[in-house]
Structure formats: structure tokens, C-alpha cells
Amino acid sequence: MADFALPGLDPTSDRPVFKQIADHLREAMNGSALPPGSKVPSESQLMTHYGVARMTIRNALQLLQSEGLTVAEHGKGVFVRSRPQVRCLASDRFARRHREQGKAAFIAETEESGGKPSVDSIQISEQEASPDVAKRLGLPAGQSVVVRSRRYLINGHPVETAISYIPSHIAQGTQITHPNSGPGGIYARLEELGYRLDHFDEEIRSRMPLRDEVKALKLAPGIPVFHLIRTAYADDGQAVEVCDTVMSSDAYVLSYQLPAR
Structure with missing residues (x-):
């Protein structure tokens, strides 16, 4: 047989x-x-x-x-089924050292693991913040945000989609509104603008994908996704970005180092 x-x-x-x-x-x-x-x-x-x-x-x-x-x-x-290369979602992936090397977190980690990273489906717009995004950013109702939508791939295989929301009064007139946000990504641009990043809050849930997510990530039947929402805070306590990310669960391992003191 x-x-x-x-x-x-x-x-x-x-x-x-x-x-x-x-x-x-x-x-x-x-x-x-x-x-x-x-x-x-x-x-x-x-x-x-x-x-x-x-x-x-x-x-x-x-x-x-x-x-x-x-x-x-x-x-x-x-x-x-051929599985995409697994990317380790580490707790230090947004460390400043990556930005200082001119690499966004996804690029740095994927290259360190031997994969070939790429980004496509980049779309940029400006819109009124949803109530949830406005609350997370500490913005009054009706305030506008710059929206950056993109898809990340490893070795040509899509593994995640991400949508960033940055207050318009911060992003307008900067490279953040360009398809290529420059070395180190939008976090490097924020720090150049004087918003030195202090910490990130993340919420992660597991769920079955929506129809558009199945298509964008080319998911096989039965594969759930990680839904991660991250808020970036400057050292003065101001929230400067919210990122809504959907990740193929079979392309990631969540790896965290937690201090015992």
C-alpha cells in the first residue's frame, strides 16, 4: 500500500x-x-x-x-498539509535594539529564525476612530486616526495580518503615512518624533477565523487564529498606537520569559 x-x-x-x-x-x-x-x-x-x-x-x-x-x-x-515555518512570538520582540538595527520586529525575528520575511497588501487611510480604538488611545469620540493595514509573509506564505491605528495628530505629515515607513518600522518613526516607547499591553484570544481571514491567510479547514490587540505607550504614559493582529495559529509559538521577582 x-x-x-x-x-x-x-x-x-x-x-x-x-x-x-x-x-x-x-x-x-x-x-x-x-x-x-x-x-x-x-x-x-x-x-x-x-x-x-x-x-x-x-x-x-x-x-x-x-x-x-x-x-x-x-x-x-x-x-x-505543508506547514509554514513557525515563528516564535517572543516577549522581547519589540525591544529597542531591533529598531536601532533598522529592522521592524517581524523582519528581525523572521531573519533570525532563517526565514525570508515580506510584507504586502499595504493600505493606508485616515478615518474616524472606532469607540474601542478611541478608548484604547485615550482620544475623544470622533477623533481621526491614520490606519495602516498590511499582511506579513514568511517564505511567501501569509502568516498574519495587522492593522495599526495611530492618532492623526501624530502621524500626519510623517513617513508613517507612506507605504514604506522606513528602517525600523513605525515604532522607529514614533521614537524619532519624540514618543520614546515605554511598554506594550497585549490581549490575545484564540478563535476560528472569519471568511476574509481564511482567504487572506490561506488557512486550511480547522485552523484557528490568534487575535492579538496591542497598545503601545510612550514613556509619558500616552498611548500612541493600537495594532489589531490576526495570526495563523499553526505558524506561531507563543514564547515568553516571565520574571520571578
Whole structure:
């Protein structure tokens, strides 16, 4: 059937047959038997091996697809999903040293991990701040903000989208309103304007993606996203940016160093 051996069914188990089959294939994917990009045995091969009906096999394969482990290519078969390079979302990713080197956080961390970072779908506009953004920025209702929307990719694969909101009285007339915000990104520009960054507050939630997010991040079925909202504060306590970020959960590991004192 394949270059590896799948176990047989356990007739004494109370676990449904299709889930047993999915378990076997999942174990092969987690090991080296079915690496990313490899073809999963066909329905006919699996039917012969397990001695079950086609619908049972299809239920097993559908389960794996719903978990984001496989992708079906019409006329070719089912393949183990190739995962994007994992980026470590570290607690020090916005350290000043990155900006001083002329690199925004995403660029610096991705290059350190051996990946090739890129940014596309950059859109810039000015609009009235939503009540939530205005509250986070400490702005009166109706105040305008400069909005920077973009998508981040690693080795050409999209891994996150981000929308930054900066008070218009800070951003207008600066490079922050240009598609290329310059070395070190918008945080470097803010510090050049005299807003020395002191700290960031972040809120992270996990949820299933919206339809537009599935499309933008090319998400497989069953893959949730991290929804992160970050507020940047200057050393005088003023909030100078809110960033609304959606990240593909299988492209990130959240890694934090927490002091014990």
C-alpha cells in the first residue's frame, strides 16, 4: 500500500472505526512516515487494508482535513498539509535594539529564525476612530486616526495580518503615512518624533477565523487564529498606537520569559 505499514483495527475498541483509521494516519503524519507534502494512501488502498466501506474511509479523511492536517487536490488525491515555518512570538520582540538595527520586529525575528520575511497588501487611510480604538488611545469620540493595514509573509506564505491605528495628530505629515515607513518600522518613526516607547499591553484570544481571514491567510479547514490587540505607550504614559493582529495559529509559538521577582 505504501512505504510504511499501518496497524490494523482493534475490534475490541469502543472507538468508532473511522476515528481509529484517522488515529493511525495522524500518528504517521506526526512521525516520519507521512511528512508534509506527501500523499496519503488512496481511498481504495485504505479500503483494502482495513476491509471497510468507502464512506468509512471518507469520514476518516474528512476528520483529518477538518483538523487542518491534510488538503485534498482535485484529481490528485489527499496530501499532508505543508506547514509554514513557525515563528516564535517572543516577549522581547519589540525591544529597542531591533529598531536601532533598522529592522521592524517581524523582519528581525523572521531573519533570525532563517526565514525570508515580506510584507504586502499595504493600505493606508485616515478615518474616524472606532469607540474601542478611541478608548484604547485615550482620544475623544470622533477623533481621526491614520490606519495602516498590511499582511506579513514568511517564505511567501501569509502568516498574519495587522492593522495599526495611530492618532492623526501624530502621524500626519510623517513617513508613517507612506507605504514604506522606513528602517525600523513605525515604532522607529514614533521614537524619532519624540514618543520614546515605554511598554506594550497585549490581549490575545484564540478563535476560528472569519471568511476574509481564511482567504487572506490561506488557512486550511480547522485552523484557528490568534487575535492579538496591542497598545503601545510612550514613556509619558500616552498611548500612541493600537495594532489589531490576526495570526495563523499553526505558524506561531507563543514564547515568553516571565520574571520571578
